Amino acid sequence: MDKVGKACAQDEERPIRFTRAKARALRGIPPPPSRPSSKNEQKNMSRANSKRAAASGDQTSVVVPALGQNKRRAVLTDVTNICAESHDKCTDASKFRAKGVYRKKSTKRASGVTSELSSTQENVRAKLVEDLSTIRMVESNDxxxxRVMPGTKPSMQDSVKSEEFQSSSKNDVEVISEKPGTSNSLDIVDIDSELKDPQIWSSYASDMYNNIRVTELKMKPLTNYMEKLQTDINPSMRGILVDWLVEVSEEYKLVPDALYLTVNLIDRYLSTKFIQKQRLQLLGVTSMLIASKYEEMCPPRVEEFCFITDNTYTKEEVLKMEREVLNVIHFQLSVPTIKTFLRRFIQAAQSSYKAPCVELEFLANYLAELALVEYSFFQFLPSLVAASAVFLARWTLNDSEHPWNPTLEHYTNYKASELKTVVLELQDLQLNSKGCPLNAVRDKYKLQKFNCVANLSPKPVQSLFEAQV
Structure with missing residues (x-):
């Protein structure tokens, strides 16, 4: 008996060890006494509690799910509980819940808990609807x-401001939502309606070109840099450089965009940094190297550009100049050029023909490349030069009717009277009335692959603008 008594005393003094598994099993059971007298009493107590829970059913207890299911449900219910509890304190939580949070319904919850949760959710939803309605009313009023203080009447100045704001916002919406072909005039042709190729992005073309028109104004370089900044070079040196680069682009079979971007980089650099005439050719080949890397799939190597200059410059000098040019232009290579607008305007001009006219495209490109060589055309916007090239090309090919129509006016945003100065300058270049000795562009477009469009000469175009009212 003494041994038994000592064993019982030792059992009473030994602390009971609670594991995580026991804690999860006893989660829905009332807490046990602080220290049971023996292990047998502890087992009896757990059995009694389990029988009591089974007898009551789902009315008073929560069925404990499996371990994996409990973890998954805890992650989902934590998000909803946070949103529900912090609705009154934080408005961001209501907005987050209004947008929609994925919530997985638990099928093993007791009816009392689910009814409680559903009632809270209904209260939160009702409150959320009220908040959203008030927010919308405030935003619409703003x-x-x-806002007008209570008891005071709005002044005439306030009413004028509100009317101006309404009219300006209405105009902005109309400009943004304006699409080609939506004009009331039946003479305007929608040039994007028949383009079904998804790679052409015809549904975005109007918005893209509206954005490009804004960009060309922001990226316009200094138009008189020869007079203000450059003292060691002159416009004729620049013309010789560009004329030589036309031959280089033909030698390496570069895309036309590379040539236009090359000239753009040269002018942007010269309008910012002073350069000596000994380094002018280095600037030209470096600009063409950068443009080739940007526009070509397989650009020529640096050694080839050194070779084309008869090894006047080393590879290290070209790479150093490349870093300098990129830093001067702030690595902004995506700029609109004449070629950017020429594609769009030629497409609009082709809409008046029953079949595509290849000569129109060749002739417009020929006139645009003639403008690249001349420094005087640098003062005009690229879109204006492109529209003038299309105007003169149409007049050269067909002088029996006026070359401008409502479709071209709609897509170019230029009236015929606004093109007068540039068209007359282009016609002088086409006829070579000044006797320019730079013939790289002329020799290029005298080839048969361009239908010898350089041999065409137009009738005087001055009469077209005199007839304009």
Missing amino acids: TISE
């Missing part, structure tokens, strides 16, 4: 007019 956007329509300014």
